[in-house]
Amino acid sequence: MKNSExxxxxxxxxxxxxxxxxxxxxRELLLWLVFALSALLGAAAFSVILFSIQQTDFYLLQHSGxxxxxxxxxxxxxxxxxxxxxxxxxxMFSFRNSRRGYKWRLTHLAAYSFGFSVxxxxxxxxxxxxxxxxxxxxxxxxxxQSMEEKKIKVWSMPEQGYLSGxxxxxxxxxxxxRDFDGKIWAIDIxxxxxxxxxxxxxxxxxxxxxxxxxxxxxxxxxxRPWGGPGFRHQKK
Numbered sequence: 001m002k003n004s005e006x007x008x009x010x011x012x013x014x015x016x017x018x019x020x021x022x023x024x025x026x027r028e029l030l031l032w033l034v035f036a037l038s039a040l041l042g043a044a045a046f047s048v049i050l051f052s053i054q055q056t057d058f059y060l061l062q063h064s065g066x067x068x069x070x071x072x073x074x075x076x077x078x079x080x081x082x083x084x085x086x087x088x089x090x091x092m093f094s095f096r097n098s099r100r101g102y103k104w105r106l107t108h109l110a111a112y113s114f115g116f117s118v119x120x121x122x123x124x125x126x127x128x129x130x131x132x133x134x135x136x137x138x139x140x141x142x143x144x145q146s147m148e149e150k151k152i153k154v155w156s157m158p159e160q161g162y163l164s165g166x167x168x169x170x171x172x173x174x175x176x177x178r179d180f181d182g183k184i185w186a187i188d189i190x191x192x193x194x195x196x197x198x199x200x201x202x203x204x205x206x207x208x209x210x211x212x213x214x215x216x217x218x219x220x221x222x223x224r225p226w227g228g229p230g231f232r233h234q235k236k
Contacts, residue, residue, distance in 0.1 A: 034094040039116055042087035044133055046121030048080045051130035054227075088113050148227075152180050155207045163187075163218050164207040164226060170200045177206065185218050192220040 010016075091113050096104070124130060135148070155164035156179060165179035173190035187208065194200065205226035210219050 028099055031094045031098045035091050035098070038087045038091035038094065039113065040120070042084050042091060042113070042117035043120035043124060044129075045080045045084040045087060046117045047125040047130035048134050048137075049084065050122065050125040051134060052080060084117065088117065151227075156180060158185075158212040158218055161209055161211055162207070163210070163212075163220075165205070167200060167202050167204045167206060169202060175200065177208075183216070185216055188213075188217070188219040189223060193222045195224045198223065198225045 088110070092106070092109050095109060095113075096106070121130075124133075152164065155162045157163075163177075163179065163185065165177040165185065168176040168178055168184065173188065175187050175189055177185050177187060179185060189200075192208075192210070198204065198206065200223070207224050207226055208218065208220045209222040211221075213219050
């Protein structure tokens, strides 16, 4: 029996039927959809990493090592970094299994995928989308605590020299602030370093280092902006 005859016989015995072209077309579309979504989600994760790094108080982390909250604040970017690598892996897997994906080296594919996430994620961060995304994630995922919530807890320890809130009034060498729990504080800023980028105007959010001198009174040795220009505190 010829090889061709054996092949025909095997096809008949195993009842092998041709796979419709629509199957391969649909598979290709699905792979490209997974690739696009993974790349976009990777970019979103990278933008939140940038936002987390921006909000991390390296000044505080360098001068205090007693608080677990401080440790969580410094590690939060790595949570989103894990998301980034997961989405990068998915995008590479889907592209690699597409019709022309085999032509790409894994190193080149990884570099292009990461580069796309970095560029798009940076643009998303600069447009303010990262802060909104992180707050939305905080609202919808009950076990997640946002960067801002952790930051507020770290900067709400006046007995240990850390205070934050919104400026109510400024009068010479003293100002009043309302902390994020609604309590009013009288702040002595006569010997305080005030960050050059900070305008001591009512409504500005600030973080203070110094010492609590009595109930409701705080002597500041440093006054810094809460989260950069244009950032405003928003509750859940």
